[in-house]
Amino acid sequence: MTDLGETTRKAGRFGLVGQLWFQVLAGTVLGILLGHFAPATGVAMKPFGDAFIKLIRMMIGPVIFVTVVHGIAGMNDMKSVGRVALKSILYFEAVTILALIFGLVMVDLWQPGAGMNIDVAAIDTASIKTYVATAHDQTITGYFMGIIPDTFASALTEGHVLQVLFVSVLFGIAIAAIGERGKPVYTLIDSASQGFFRIIGYIMYFAPLGAFGAIAFTVGQFGTASLWSLGELIIEFFVVCGLFTAIVLGGIAHWCGVSLWRLLGYLWDEIVIVAATTSTETVLPRLIQKMRKVGCEESVVGFVIPAGYSFNLDGTCLYLTTVAVFLAQATNTHLTLWHELGLIAVLLLTSKGAAGVAGAAFVVLAATLNTTGTIPVASIALILGIHRILAEGLTFVNLVGNALATIVIAKWEGKLDERTLAAMIGNARLRAKYPVAA
Template identity: 35%
Template sequence: MAEEKKSGGIGLTTQIFLGLILGVIFGYLFPSYGEQLKPIGDIFIRMIKMIVVPLIFSSLIMGIAGTGDFKKLGRLGAKSILWFELATTVALFVGLLVVNVFEPGVGVQIVSSDPSAAAAAAKKSINMMDMLIKIVPTNAVDAAARGDMLQIIVFSCFFGVATAAMGEKGKPVLQVATSIAEVMFKFTHYVMCLAPIGIFAMIAFTVGKFGLGMLIPLMKLIGSLYFALALFLFLVFLMATIIFRINFFQLLRAIKDPLMLAFSTASSEAALPSAMEKLEKFGVPRHIITFVLPTGYTFNLDGSTLYSALAVVFIAQVYGIHFPIETQLLMVITLMLSTKGIAAVPGASLIVIAGTAAAFGLPVEGIAIILGVDRILDMARTACNLVGNCVAAVVVARWENELPDEVLKVAYTKNYSE
């Protein structure tokens, strides 16, 4: 509270929330003007994206070369992947549970809001072998220009390992990377000051273009997904609290700014720099943050994974197709594989849903039914992706005994408002 008074009485989270609400009102009352605000929202997202590549590159080098212990890096990787797989499995089964209990697709009229988009998604597919090959960049500059996060992470990891292996000769590179990371965090602070304006423009455009009426026919789907995501986060918090003794209500308080940003923009990239900064203030060591968060944004998309399972069964329900539980379990195994490493693929969730639906004999055109509300669904699953990865970073830090109880006690008394 004292921090909020220092910044003029309103914290950044409150400003973002007000921008969200005012954007909805403005877009609803003045739809034509709301649509014209799209360039402002686009400029804000572009400003965020220009931060991500140098921040990830410098942070990973700093984390890997700064650690200098390759056994420790291997241990971090193993523990991260283990937690990611556990969280992903829980997400998939929560999605199945909720969609089977609430049956949001039953009674929905089959009206394709955008059949062309559904057809386009149906023609695409995600080839796992091709994706495995393409994670290795042929040109690091090209990967950075395209914003291919997976290729950037792979290059940065190799660069960091090489820097660490150079010993004293590699220290100047490490110092430069550290300085760049510090500058990018400061850069992030400046951009975040514009977040309320950018979010106001983005939400006003969305409501102005699509209207609030699009929500009514699919309110049950929206409610089911939001409930499923909340249930998943509760279960993850419960597991992590019991095993690692962390007050995750305090963690949520610490990451409330990036969480609100992720929800408002439906962009993981928008929230990543701020999330890294908040986790470091919470007490998580920087080398763990810089390793777990970028990796998680590629392999631990809990919200997107849960949504994929729920959406495929939803399509079956809409068309009245019997989709037995044993087939759904087979679908879970398919999604465990197909949702890994797709963060950089445009429209990845729709492609995965289309491919999975086709593989199990469901009408792919059913995707068009949910396209009208996909923005509302995307906001929730993006926020869930962010929280899931922040939890993973804290869990790995506790698992490595690098976030002791005394540090947590100090973190619980901090105010994280800007």
């Protein structure tokens, strides 16, 4: 397997320039400069960002499949699969509620949209017609039916994370159930996983180019004018993301014996990549590798991370409450306490549909406003130009939230190597318990 240690050793030969995060950051800065000084050329760089994301998405299905199947098939106790699933859902829902409430309280206190006095009738809605139409198609029944693929193979080819997880769990349980006759398949899956992760290693060489293309397009397409006009919302949202990470996720990390700062340093490459590409999918395979490396058992990692990409979207929840209330403030739409509680109740359901949908969080926002009927749906046109900027904050929180969720469930299930965790990202308390030999 092309593991992270090998990548680090290769990077070490070239010092700072050889570090992936530095290369991605350099590509991001060059993209910003190109998009600012030559907007038309910056927009033309979009295929580089799209191609990199497509390359990663090409591998997500196979990587999830081999990881989940290998983890589950290697279990001796099938009841643990059900326990991991139940504990994961309970944890996801608890943190989702915290994120929704946190975002709501902060936007109510800050009030970034107050005084804008936007006339909804004067908003040009032509640019959001596609998103609104897609939002109308999102229903609870349709969402759950969408988890079941049309065919076994289509789950791996169409890129829907929950569909891949669904068939992977079924196949893993089946291989475990047939005992010795399943050993050859188990061995084959193990070998295939090494090949797939090596391909991921090759693809990551193109991450700087992907970051360059994605950010050049964003700056070239939307310019800096929209950043100034909606600057207070951008600042408020990034502050909210930072505070949520430090307070809520930091508290969870401390309980697990994890140093939040060491975790952020450990995930630094991935943080830079998701910020530049505004997509957490680009680091899903690497996140699986890294969480296994810190001591989480493969069976837990293989289930929690793919499931978390649909059910544990802390940053997306912060975005949805923040932007929804901002739009109400900007259009002078009065929200009572009951309206805000109703908004949270709706978001508990609609936020789970923010994965595997084109325009993800933006579509979910439209669907939520359409369902509540309180805030004008047309008002989402106000933030279309800065959505990708806001996505840089929400993807970062989603990434860190899913990394911590994996550690929490592994610890809860007794499938966490705390000695390894202490050595790599443990806080002072855990390192004192498991001192590293000199």
